[in-house]
Amino acid sequence: MNDLNRLKNALKKSGSKPEKKTATPHSSSSGGRRTEMRVRPTGPILPPSNIQGNALMVVIAIMSFLACLTFGGVSMVRATASSWESQISREITIQIKPQDGLDMDAALKKARDLALTFVGTKQGTIMDDAATARLLEPWLGAGLDLKELPVPRLVIITIDEANPPDFAGMRDLLKAEVPQAFLDDHRTWVDRLVSMAHTTVLIGMSILILVFTAMILTVIFATRGALSGNRHIVEVLHFVGAESGFVASEFQKHFLKISLKGSAAGGALAALLFASASLWQSNSLATPQSDQATALFGTFTIDFFGYLGIVATMIVIALLTTLTARFTVMRTIDEIDLIRSDPGRSDGIPSS
């Protein structure tokens, strides 16, 4: 109270001019009635949008789009490669070569029945004359009479991929019962396709790693660039007594928002692209364009895990930006403190 009285007296003596009253509703006192001055809702400590922040958001959106696109592409290639592999390995073929005196139809039926006695086989189909003629049409032309030519005939056996039959036993039995039969389990093709599929996926994964590395570095440098424009804020907060953790958390929150917006935009755009391509493909089935695209790229559909990966990519980018912001701010504060502990480092400090 003494302080207050002294100050009041001093001000009375000083005869200071009263502050102009205004007609705004902000006026705080009139006739002894005090009205709360209106203050705008407290804004964030960091400016919600500036050039650096917007540029960072665009960079994150682009990198996120590219990363999600690569991820979806690799996921698609993996699914297509796996589909090739399973389609080929789902069937085996018994080939019966013609021989003088061989009753081909009986041999075909016998081979099919023998094969179906094995556990792991599902269905046996004898390729009839018409189907065989169609198969040979590209080489021998139309109107082929199979009876005039010694053309091998085929039995296609569908197998359970999860529980395949004993191929060696089947081969031995067929050799014993139908010596003209030759079992082709497509192992050579399957091995080549598996190898090709694995290589394709490996290439895809390498591209994914490269894109992710580029994305990480771009996001880190863009975040640091955006932060450098806010160094004065770090300094002011530091000098008004903010603890490092507080400053870091403010910047973290700010950059988390930016990165979530950017990565959500990029990821959503990539997901939308895949969804649209898939929709287009399913709506244009059996058209030449769709068939060509399918032959080249497989189906554009990415499965649930593909979409999950896109979401994961977005989260990784958001975390990465947030962590980069935190570490950069902490380092900026460390640098300010380093200047404190080492007067030799006088970066930017006037020494007058």
Add this chain to the structure above:
Amino acid sequence: MLCKRIRRRQALPSARKDPSTLAVYERSSHRHPNTNALTLDVALIHFENVGLRYGMGPEILRDLTFDIPRRSFQFLTGPSGAGKTTLLRLLFMSLQPTRGLIRMFDRDLSQIPRAELPMLRRRVGIVFQDFRLLDHLTTYENVALPLRVRGKDEASYRTDVIELLKWVGLGERINVLPPVLSGGEKQRAAIARALMDRPEILLADEPTGNVDPPMARRLLNLFLELNRLGTAVVIATHDLGLMDQVDARRMILTEGRLDIYE
């Protein structure tokens, strides 16, 4: 005697308009909770043989030995390049000396862990020469910043901030962004920010460097009132005219050496 040297009509206008608003600063000038009653007579800041050099260069400051007593008022002056800003930085703990001892609030500065420095800085208010207001925050938000970074709820300090702003004559400028403020208004906003958390000592670097003489006298009046309420004040200035208005302690830096005239 000091009051006589300040022209009455140049005192802060808002103060007379509503003397009750001063209650906030009366409240906010309470001794800092960390101040121990036993240390009241001990100097707030004590320098002993302090020297500072940048890198391998010559010593900017040499053999500084002085005290800043509680509730004292002093000018820090000297020619350009004498080391005033560097000395203010030492006082504000944003530099450490190359040699010598600095005790602040009865603690040896070299023994204080980095994590504790923010707590000590909260006991010191600083007004930068270039104000360092954040352009995207309003005057109110800038002034409230020291309390905000301490994690206080806005409702708990809103009235105090507004009253302090009125006291420094910015009652009608609370929702204005700094780029719109005049030099004098920015200076007063920076002073209000420095005072917001009841510092025990206020350091001001050329606080009248960007304002006209009448405003300079107003600001000086403000510093004197603060000092009367118990805050120690150190004003770094070149302005001889300003210093002549007050019969206060003068710390004169010349080529890194300090002479004190009580």
